[in-house]
Amino acid sequence: MSAILCHRLPGGDAGLAAFGAGLTRPDRLDGGMWDMHRADLLGAPDAWRSDPGLRLLAPGNAEDARHVPILADATGLGPVERMVVTIDYSPFPLVLVFYPGRALPLLGFGVKYEIAGPTRASVLVGGEWIMGGVFIDAMGGGCSAPAATHARPDWQDGFGEMRARLWPDTGRLRVVIRHPMDTGLADGIPAHHLTDLTLADARGEEIARLEIHEPLEENPVLTFLLPLHLAQGPIGITARDTSGFRFSGKVAA
Amino acid sequence: MRLTRRQTLLGATAALLPVPAIAAPEYRLAPQQVADGVWLFPGAQDSIARGNGGAICNIVMLETPEGAVVVDTGGTARHGAALREFADQRFGGVAASINTHHHPDHWFGNQAFADRPIHALPGTIVAQKTGAQALSDGLYRILGSWMQGTAPLPATVQAGGDLTIGGRSLTVMALSGHTGADLALIDQRTGILVAGDLLFLDRAPSFPDADIAAWRAALSTLGGLPVTGTIPGHGPFHRDSRAVAQTLAYLDAFAARMDTAAQQGLAPIEALAAGPMPQFAALAANPAEYRRAAVQQWRAFEISALPVIGGST
Numbered sequence: 001m002s003a004i005l006c007h008r009l010p011g012g013d014a015g016l017a018a019f020g021a022g023l024t025r026p027d028r029l030d031g032g033m034w035d036m037h038r039a040d041l042l043g044a045p046d047a048w049r050s051d052p053g054l055r056l057l058a059p060g061n062a063e064d065a066r067h068v069p070i071l072a073d074a075t076g077l078g079p080v081e082r083m084v085v086t087i088d089y090s091p092f093p094l095v096l097v098f099y100p101g102r103a104l105p106l107l108g109f110g111v112k113y114e115i116a117g118p119t120r121a122s123v124l125v126g127g128e129w130i131m132g133g134v135f136i137d138a139m140g141g142g143c144s145a146p147a148a149t150h151a152r153p154d155w156q157d158g159f160g161e162m163r164a165r166l167w168p169d170t171g172r173l174r175v176v177i178r179h180p181m182d183t184g185l186a187d188g189i190p191a192h193h194l195t196d197l198t199l200a201d202a203r204g205e206e207i208a209r210l211e212i213h214e215p216l217e218e219n220p221v222l223t224f225l226l227p228l229h230l231a232q233g234p235i236g237i238t239a240r241d242t243s244g245f246r247f248s249g250k251v252a253a
Numbered sequence: 254m255r256l257t258r259r260q261t262l263l264g265a266t267a268a269l270l271p272v273p274a275i276a277a278p279e280y281r282l283a284p285q286q287v288a289d290g291v292w293l294f295p296g297a298q299d300s301i302a303r304g305n306g307g308a309i310c311n312i313v314m315l316e317t318p319e320g321a322v323v324v325d326t327g328g329t330a331r332h333g334a335a336l337r338e339f340a341d342q343r344f345g346g347v348a349a350s351i352n353t354h355h356h357p358d359h360w361f362g363n364q365a366f367a368d369r370p371i372h373a374l375p376g377t378i379v380a381q382k383t384g385a386q387a388l389s390d391g392l393y394r395i396l397g398s399w400m401q402g403t404a405p406l407p408a409t410v411q412a413g414g415d416l417t418i419g420g421r422s423l424t425v426m427a428l429s430g431h432t433g434a435d436l437a438l439i440d441q442r443t444g445i446l447v448a449g450d451l452l453f454l455d456r457a458p459s460f461p462d463a464d465i466a467a468w469r470a471a472l473s474t475l476g477g478l479p480v481t482g483t484i485p486g487h488g489p490f491h492r493d494s495r496a497v498a499q500t501l502a503y504l505d506a507f508a509a510r511m512d513t514a515a516q517q518g519l520a521p522i523e524a525l526a527a528g529p530m531p532q533f534a535a536l537a538a539n540p541a542e543y544r545r546a547a548v549q550q551w552r553a554f555e556i557s558a559l560p561v562i563g564g565s566t
Binding site: 004005006007008009010011012014015016018019022057058059063064067069070071108110139159160161162163164165167170172174175176221223237245246247248249250251 | 564
């Protein structure tokens with residue numbers, strides 16, 4: 001049983017099955033930049049494998065190269081130490097590193113796409129690396145285009161605004177932070193992006209942690225899954241960016 | 254028989270003759286006269302793809318003594334040229350053309366009509382000018398050689414108010430919803446509504462520039478018009494009001510599905526992967542159009558489901 005919620009919509013189970021259910025064909029995974037990224041970003045593990053307990057939902061093509069929605073669900077595996085998301089041909093191959101801690105190993109997020117290629121989620125479970133990947137076709141340009149907010153007279157309007165909601169029945173937590181997530185590749189706009197985000201319980205103790213890099217979308221929206229006792233809230237959310245700004249909020253069930 | 258080298262080469266050339274026809278596929282037009290002097294060139298009920306050369310929207314020609322009034326000009330320069338050739342042969346030329354809105358399947362054939370006035374709403378012309386390059390890049394990538402020679406030419410005359418061309422009176426309506434500027438018109442002689450992409454029938458509506466509330470208002474306007482027949486932007490000609498009803502039902506069901514997904518805490522890729530509303534799953538161009546729409550329209554539903562809980566400290 002996966003933690004994917006498509007069945008909440010009428011006909012959603014059939015739709016998900018027609019979509020491929022987030023399962024990847026193992027024979028399609030071993031190529032592209034995988035050897036290099038495994039060496040550079042995962043600490044050069046000796047072995048890796050695929051596993052149907054890891055599902056990666058992503059569109060076959062990027063309708064909007066600035067916002068490509070992805071969800072990695074590793075709840076079908078054992079306890080996950082960390083999840084590393086990479087994009088094969090991105091100028092910034094590392095998207096994020098997720099340490100689920102006391103949360104469940106499910107993460108929804110959006111990325112910018114510079115060029116067509118695979119996105120991969122690699123999870124470390126019991127000393128073993130398990131990887132799922134999806135090829136996403138894209139016109140590209142998502143990393144080198146200026147953030148949409150720079151088209152407005154003052155991009156700082158509403159900057160840092162945090163929205164969130166907790167669903168105590170399913171354990172879902174969704175968070176959005178208004179942030180340009182500038183990669184530094186757009187002309188005349190220096191890099192300015194979130195670097196980390198932490199979830200904490202009512203006593204302020206860390207639940208889960210996320211390291212964030214350039215490819216995460218503008219105004220990123222993150223989807224977490226908490227065990228039901230933690231999903232009763234409140235949950236504290238804190239984040240930081242490359243310019244030293246700090247963001248925080250508290251969400252009750 | 255012994256062939257000389259020259260004969261061999263000629264024979265080889267003759268054998269290769271069909272090849273250019275494959276490399277440069279042709280548009281086969283199948284016009285139907287649906288009312289007095291109203292000609293419909295039905296588009297393929299599908300997404301833009303190599304199998305259809307981008308000829309997916311309905312093209313309409315209205316016959317006048319001064320030539321045809323061409324409503325939408327095709328999806329590529331060569332599609333436009335094929336339409337122009339038909340108009341020249343059958344109607345003695347073109348009096349004017351009209352672009353209903355700025356989506357490329359409706360106006361990338363403009364080059365073939367550049368010698369005559371090309372009318373469009375002011376908002377359409379602006380969107381054509383700003384979007385031409387990106388739209389063209391996308392279509393060259395999808396359509397390949399079908400796009401040969403296409404250099405998008407925005408409309409040249411701002412439409413506003415009714416038109417009489419070649420003695421044919423057209424009621425012109427400036428609406429919006431499918432895009433920021435959607436032109437619909439009624440041919441006064443026949444009472445036929447040419448609705449552009451405000452109306453889809455038996456084909457999933459597309460949403461890249463849609464404003465669902467404005468689109469609903471436009472449908473309410475179109476639904477109240479006394480017309481004798483309707484040509485939707487995509488889908489068959491019909492005499493009743495079923496394209497208005499179906500397009501409205503699709504908008505409502507799509508908005509409800511996005512809202513339910515956002516309110517229940519689904520991630521956007523889950524809303525996308527769940528596929529279209531079951532009652533519309535079998536429409537032409539689905540699930541592809543639904544999946545595109547889920548990405549295009551998601552953010553507004555999501556933001557309304559997530560209250561502000563903090564900020565920069």
